[in-house]
């Protein structure tokens with residue numbers, strides 16, 4: 001199994017080019033299912049989750065070709081509407097096949113994803129919303145089995161804010177008969193990016209990016225060209241790595257308006273953060289890193305996908321920081337691993353009290369989920385000696401060539417076979 005060997009002590013400096021957003025590329029790739037024409041997608045990150053999505057699309061019968069960051073999907077010949085457990089278990093976002101398959105073909109079977117390292121993550125809101133649109137859905141043998149001759153527009157009020165839940169219902173509604181209104185919708189930039197792609201396909205969508213999205217269904221959609229927006233979480237991860245190493249890093253090909261709350265927290269932590277239209281520079285030279293309190297909430301609040309990285313920031317920073325996780329019930333698996341490296345963190349319920357640790361020491365640690373893995377790599381960059389991060393397949397799900405990008409900034413990190 002592959003591992004990262006990280007030697008601590010380097011100060012990160014230089015430029016890093018940010019990839020397209022995993023969490024936008026995934027729903028957009030599944031949305032290609034909706035048209036009987038090819039779509040051309042640019043700035044698609046090269047990631048394990050994207051590979052898994054290609055596998056699913058090909059299994060359905062779509063033609064998928066990719067060259068670098070450009071992907072062409074032609075879903076004309078889809079003949080199979082079953083997403084099997086073997087693939088779904090490796091990527092929860094496979095649930096995003098449900099809405100588009102059902103909307104275009106009138107039936108779909110998608111394996112239930114099951115729980116994961118950060119929480120139970122049920123998909124009841126996806127199912128309830130589709131039922132509201134007239135789908136007949138049963139859960140049998142671990143599969144969600146859905147049927148509807150033609151989905152009907154409906155008024156859906158989501159009990160909780162769900163990102164992929166909102167996306168699944170949007171993708172179903174664009175081919176439904178009549179108007180669908182999704183209230184208490186998620187407002188993440190990735191929702192807006194999906195809406196842009198669907199609109200380019202001919203869909204009629206108003207309000208994406210607000211908590212009320214109105215969709216007028218169409219009989220047919222066309223293929224379209226779309227460029228995936230930059231990855232705000234990858235950007236934030238590099239900025240935190242720059243901050244904790246006292247570095248000076250510029251993220252290129254990114255969008256500062258997508259992560260305003262994260263940039264504010266970094267400024268509060270003592271960093272000098274400057275931005276341009278498509279770049280963000282964080283300069284920590286000669287400045288003192290101070291702890292910050294964070295509480296994860298749906299967008300536009302502080303993102304849960306940046307929580308683990310900020311936990312490490314607080315370990316390194318002067319002072320005491322409170323990290324409160326309100327989105328997922330179990331997203332602190334990085335804490336015991338960080339404690340093994342000498343971090344002083346007390347967990348009480350959904351809050352971590354993080355105290356400054358004079359120094360972290362390298363250790364063998366285990367990645368448990370995507371962002372936890374990123375936090376362990378960041379901790380390794382500041383620890384004394386060597387850190388071995390195990391199970392890095394988690395990190396490969398969502399970070400494109402992270403070791404190359406970090407090495408380009410001066411980090412000492414190698415991929416090794418453990």
Ligand SMILES: CC(=O)N[C@H]1[C@@H](OP(=O)(O)OP(=O)(O)OC[C@H]2O[C@@H](n3ccc(=O)[nH]c3=O)[C@H](O)[C@@H]2O)O[C@H](CO)[C@@H](O)[C@@H]1O
Pocket residue numbers: 023026093119120121122123124125126160161162163164165304305327328329
């Ligand atoms: C591929 C993708 O975009 N993944 C992101 C998406 O995950 P994902 O879309 O799975 O996360 P959700 O927004 O759905 O989850 C938010 C909360 O709602 C709960 N819930 C969700 C659906 C449901 O049917 N029932 C229910 O109870 C979840 O368990 C969780 O507690 O948003 C999360 C929250 O910003 C991010 O951490 C993930 O990176």
Ligand SMILES: C=C(OP(=O)(O)O)C(=O)O
Pocket residue numbers: 023092093305370371398
């Ligand atoms: C939790 C994440 O992804 P997923 O929803 O695909 O598990 C993430 O991107 O941090």
